[in-house]
Amino acid sequence: MTPRLFELMLWAAGATVLISAVSILIGLAIGFLVCAARVSRTRWLSTPAAVFVSFFRGVPLLVQLLLIYNLLPGFGLYVPSVVAAIAGLSLCTAAYQAENLRGGFMSVPKGLLEAADMVGLSPWQQMRRIRAPIALRLTLPALINEAILILKASSLISVVGVVELTRMAQNLAASTYRPLLFYSVAGGLYLVINWLVAGGGSLAERMLKKERA
Amino acid sequence: MKRRSVVQALVGLGLVLGLPLAAHAQDALERVTSAGVLKVGTETAFAPFDFIDATGEHAGLNVDLFGEIGKEMGVDIAWVELPWDGVLPALEAGQFDMVGGPATITKARAERYRFMPPIAEATxxxxxxxxxxxxxxxxxxxxxxxxxxxxxxxxxxxxxxxxxxxxxxxxxxxxxxxxxxxxxxxxxxxxxxxxxxxxxxxxxxxxxxxxxxxxxxGTKSYFGYIGTKKPEDQKLLDAVDAAILKIKADGRLAELQKKWFGTAFDTPDHVTDPAL
The missing domain is CATH 3.40.190.10 (Periplasmic binding protein-like II)
Known part of the structure; x- marks a missing residue:
């Protein structure tokens, strides 16, 4: 492999990381909102949130991407390739992250909240000082898991015209007739990226534990 | 209560999806010339028409020929690369102005799409x-x-x-x-x-x-570039059509065919009745 081709692989790995990272963050923000709506006692908040989760968790990501890229322009909404990719990944991961967070919030012991009521903490204070910290700690491993899943699922976004790591490996394997080499390099790069993500996750977990002690 | 929320959601969805429909479809030639960019969808896995070469560059007959077409029309070419089965749906969705596949000119495709003049044999x-x-x-x-x-x-x-x-x-x-x-x-x-x-x-x-x-x-067939049959696209495709015929008439197309296929093809100016 020439340095130039390896540079192209690294560039494509960068595209994979950047698009995945942006999608995971946007997905986390949407996930928070959806989770909040989902646990709300108001029906007109919880029902759409439940529909959102069941749709984006129930339809394959590949189909979602094709729908966003090919269907929305039919309604006059032009969606460029990168936007379609980020939208598809974000909405998909938001559905999973909303459920992860919901699990976290449900696990906050009721007794803690009753005690908080007793000492007169407002709902916002309870959220900031009790519920959110506990839920975040509980869902951190699931969030890291989800981040790794999205990094790997991002190989699908080539269907909406974004060249990422897998697509670049396919292209270069085809032009050099050396598929083994390029797929091995792609696999290695994914592995390194995901090690870093997992390592960052463990570090964050340890820091949260220390903070608590 | 539950039923009302469903109705509300449907009305909201209808508004979001329906409003932009009212937007006026702009003529594609005006849009392309004023932006100075012709967007072409393609798959870079179709050597020697379109591929990534061993140095990692986008290359092939498509790149050279669209370079000439761009010169004739005074626009730059922007490539959008997709897997082939995604190319035609994205063309219909308006993600790009035309397809640089090229694709074999067949009856079924010619019914749905407008083909540019043949650029090579496809037998x-x-x-x-x-x-x-x-x-x-x-x-x-x-x-x-x-x-x-x-x-x-x-x-x-x-x-x-x-x-x-x-x-x-x-x-x-x-x-x-x-x-x-x-x-x-x-x-x-x-x-x-x-x-x-x-x-x-x-x-x-x-x-x-x-x-x-x-x-x-099998049956003798040809490769051509593809556009839609949408009325707002026709003037643009007429211009591309004319550019390709000019490039063919002055021998540039034959030169490119020799460069990429090792031989020049004798192709008709238009395929009106595909054999396939």
């Missing part, structure tokens, strides 16, 4: 392993497992040809032609059916691995 031939002596002529694939690119006109021709042989052939469909070539090299299939320009190029790049089985078979 099917077989690619085999160079060391495989059991295939000397196309008929020798009878009873063997062969491959072709999914949703390609050549695949349909290959299947029809296979049915005409005693014992038939088993045809395996691949997402891309390159995967089929890789399986052929690995010995998983006996031959790959694709257009002669494509496989002649593959064999010329790897003479130790691949060889072309002569002669081509």
């Amino acid at each position: 099917v031939a077989l690619l085999k392993r160079a060391d495989d002596d059991s295939i000397q002529k196309p008929e020798d694939i009878a009873g063997k497992l062969v491959g072709g690119g999914k949703s390609s006109a050549q695949l349909a021709q290959l299947k029809a040809f296979g049915e005409s042989l005693p014992g038939g052939v088993e045809v395996r469909e691949y997402v891309g032609n390159n995967e089929a070539y890789a399986d052929l090299a690995a010995g998983r299939i006996a031959a790959v059916g694709n257009s002669l320009p494509n496989i002649a190029y593959v064999a010329s790049q790897q003479p130790d691995v691949f060889a072309v089985v002569q002669p081509p078979f």
Whole structure:
């Protein structure tokens, strides 16, 4: 492999990381909102949130991407390739992250909240000082898991015209007739990226534990 | 309560999706010339028409020919790269102005899309392993497992040809032609059916691995670029059409064909009645 081709692989790995990272963050923000709506006692908040989760968790990501890229322009909404990719990944991961967070919030012991009521903490204070910290700690491993899943699922976004790591490996394997080499390099790069993500996750977990002690 | 929320959601969805429909469809030629960019959708896995070369650059007949078309029209070319099965849906969705595949001109496609003047011949031939002596002529694939690119006109021709042989052939469909070539090299299939320009190029790049089985078979067909039949696209496609014919008339197209296929093709200016 020439340095130039390896540079192209690294560039494509960068595209994979950047698009995945942006999608995971946007997905986390949407996930928070959806989770909040989902646990709300108001029906007109919880029902759409439940529909959102069941749709984006129930339809394959590949189909979602094709729908966003090919269907929305039919309604006059032009969606460029990168936007379609980020939208598809974000909405998909938001559905999973909303459920992860919901699990976290449900696990906050009721007794803690009753005690908080007793000492007169407002709902916002309870959220900031009790519920959110506990839920975040509980869902951190699931969030890291989800981040790794999205990094790997991002190989699908080539269907909406974004060249990422897998697509670049396919292209270069085809032009050099050396598929083994390029797929091995792609696999290695994914592995390194995901090690870093997992390592960052463990570090964050340890820091949260220390903070608590 | 529950029913009302469903109705509210539907009304909201209708508003979001329906409003932009009222937007006026702008003429494509005006849009392209004022932006100075012609957007072309393609798959970079179709050597020698369109591929990433060994130095990592986007190359092929498409890149050169659209370079000339861009010069004629005074616009830059912006490429959008997708897997082939995503290209035509995205064209209809308006993600780009036209398709630089190119695609084989067939009756079914010509009904739905507008084809530009042919740029090469697309008749099917077989690619085999160079060391495989059991295939000397196309008929020798009878009873063997062969491959072709999914949703390609050549695949349909290959299947029809296979049915005409005693014992038939088993045809395996691949997402891309390159995967089929890789399986052929690995010995998983006996031959790959694709257009002669494509496989002649593959064999010329790897003479130790691949060889072309002569002669081509099936119906004579041609490759052309694709646009839509939407009224707002027609003026733009007329301009592209005229540019290609000019490039063909002054010999530039023949030069590019020689550069990429090793030979020039005698192609008609328009295919009005595709044989396929």
